[in-house]
Amino acid sequence: MSILSYVLTLLAAYLLGSLPTGYLVGRAKGVDIRTVGSKNMGATNVFRTVGKALGIFVLLVDAAKGWAAVALLAPWVAHTVVIGGALGWLPVVAGVGAILGHNYTCWLQFKGGKGIATSAGVFIALVPWALLVALAVWIVLFAATRYVSVASIAAAAVLPVATWFSTHEPGLTAVAGVLAAMAIYKHKKNIERLLAGTENRIDFGKKKAGEKGVTP
DSSP, rough: OHHHHHHHHHHHHHHHHHHHHHHHHHHHHTOGGGGTTOOOSHHHHHHHOOOOHHHHHHHHHHHHHHHHIIIIIIHHHHHSTTTTOOOHHHHHHHHHHHHHHHHHGGGGGTTTSSSHHHHHHHHHHHOOOHHHHHHHHHHHHHHHHOOOHHHHHHHHHHHHHHHHHHHOOOOHHHHHHHHHHHHTHHHHHHHHHHHTOOOOOOOOOOOTTTOOOOOO
């Protein structure tokens, strides 16, 4: 496996992940997503400030970026660049590249989302059982608290453990741990609001008259 194949995979996956879906959707609706709500470009902020349907669309596209990097891009590089078509660690490198691209997009001064949806797409392709465990944790905690941040932080924390029990691969578990730590770090402002008691919950109902907007 040549260094060139890894570099090409990392760069191509980064560019794929760097597509700023939330920002583009907001712009299409005349909104700069960086200036409203939490000012984050992820699906949650789009959901709350631009519209629920568009928030779900951003969530799916961001997840698709991660999945495509692992399931489509890495095999393509393996079959076109690598002699013999061996995958090796190309899928892992592609997944890391896509998440970095989403979190630090080169198109918007290296500011991006928090990587939860893109990470989900990566791990559904890499370690589906681990992702399903993390998703179950996310669903349970979100249903119990209505805090997206609490659910996302807990799911990220569980992911390395679930990866280990699913694969018993130290290297892949270590990568999952680093990505989980990065996802939790990207939630630092949410953690500050949780500690201060100012974090707001998702409300699927209609806002009441005079109700203040919520912060993702």
